[in-house]
Amino acid sequence: MAQLSLKNIGKSFDGTDVIRDVSLDVADGELVCLLGPSGSGKSTILRMVGGFETPDRGSILIDGQDVTLILPEKRPTGMVFQSHALWSHMSVADNVAFGLKLRRMPRREIQAKVADALGLVGLKDYGTRRVWQLSGGQQQRVAIARALVLEPKILLLDEPFASLDQHLREHLREELRDIQRRLGITTLFVTHGQDEALALADRIVVLQQGDLEQVASPDRMYRAPETRFVAGFIGSMNFLACDMRHGRADHPLFPVEAPVADGPVELAIRPEALTVAPARAPQAKVHRTTDYGSHLLVDIDLADGTRVKAMCPPSARFAAGDGVTLTADRVTLFRGQKKLAEVSPRPARELSHA
Template structure:
């Protein structure tokens, strides 16, 4: 299996910097998601790894060999694109076999590899069909098989399920994750979907404005976001301006421990770490319930405290009704200042 190391990789378009100098190491057999909004640089970085974009500076090492300026066909990588990129005039078998023919495999070996690839993606009986005869999910499976038969050291996936409906996307990404684990292939997966990254990645690389904001496991990224951007981008998060004075952050009736210097800060607290009607967590203040949405297993509540809206996840059993004024108490929380975390409390 293989490792990938990016060292001081930079990409400029004239005077515009698309990728600030960044370094990242991906271990043997890891599935790493590059996650960020549009324009964050995640797809550009993936294309640099695959050789479809030329970097401005830096190194791209695969198993210690620098391939930064090698063309795509000379790299031990394979890319699954969002658009499938299948040849419509070819059968499924011919699409998958095409790259193997270019590499000089004989017919017997090509047939064996294609049949193995079709089996991996659950399309054993589809070799004779054309792409137009397949569903969107099946076409993407063919695109994945076409990459896998080349036995790349690094598999690259650029938002491969973005064009599929939610149910099919969920199912296919689980299948791909299982294939990736079975083969042990090192994989870099680009997505702007938080749920997708959280569900498949060994580690997530959160990107913004061409730079890396944080690298960590899905659990670490969710529980301990390192910057205000990560806190606001991953999952639901209340980002509330507060004032710190004499070891406490205050807003309205809320008074929370904060062993940082006095001054303004941003309180970050997840909706599930807020309680309406309970006084058993850190601080509390009177909040008015302005909206309730039934999500089946819980209520998403909007409450107004000190002129600020707070999102609260309330259990179905909670005694909460629209228009009520109830104590709002805080469990786990973080404080940010100057674009970094300065305090964290795990109370609750």
């Protein structure tokens, strides 16, 4: 059971900073997701923890012990790769047993551990199979078993489910979550899928261009984004540009009041925070509706030409060209990247979440 600390680590490739200055503490048994667009440095951080890259600055500590310069084969970390990276010239059991054999464990013990590990990922009777005889999801499970069987202090996963289809991805995600909980293993998980991060993580770390953008629980990451980037990156978000004058936004539809200095701002409103109602004197027009079964997503053109998305209950009936009015439950104000204020223009109603 282990605790991981990154202290002011930085890394440059060919003179450009890939990681600027990242500090992060992962508690014992915690599952932290590194989330960011491609090129944000999330994989580089993971590879530095695994020992495959060396940071130029700062240090990495596992249980208080500095491992920054320790080679990957000596590190108490276990990694699962995106491409599963199973050794195709070995059987499934040999893949899992490889690390144990290197530790010169007695044969009986190895067999028992391999069986346990394969059982853990639901592949009990697959030991004698060849790697290429397995489906994509099974291969990734073997890779997870291979990493877990060595009982690493830190489990590292580098977009392990990225190459699988949506259905299987969700399924494996839940399984991984269960295994991680059961073993209580400290885990770092890299993904570019926000749904994956929201579903899995105890805490999410959003990265952008080598910097930590925000570190928060999935719940707070979604409901209280600290920067405009996070607000736009996690979930979908409507941004409306306007000006603040004397503590009031000059947007015709959302004249929210907030104690904010005068100047340009952006109003950030989640689709589910918008309520759409048919109107005699329309402020906006329905452009299109998309039925997702659980909810209806309505694209609405405002008078000034901006288009917003609103989430409506599936029972709602709107047709393209309908005139509507909009009200917002909850509005966040950003100026540049900075969050200025969060306001609820009217008493928040209970949201029925999809």
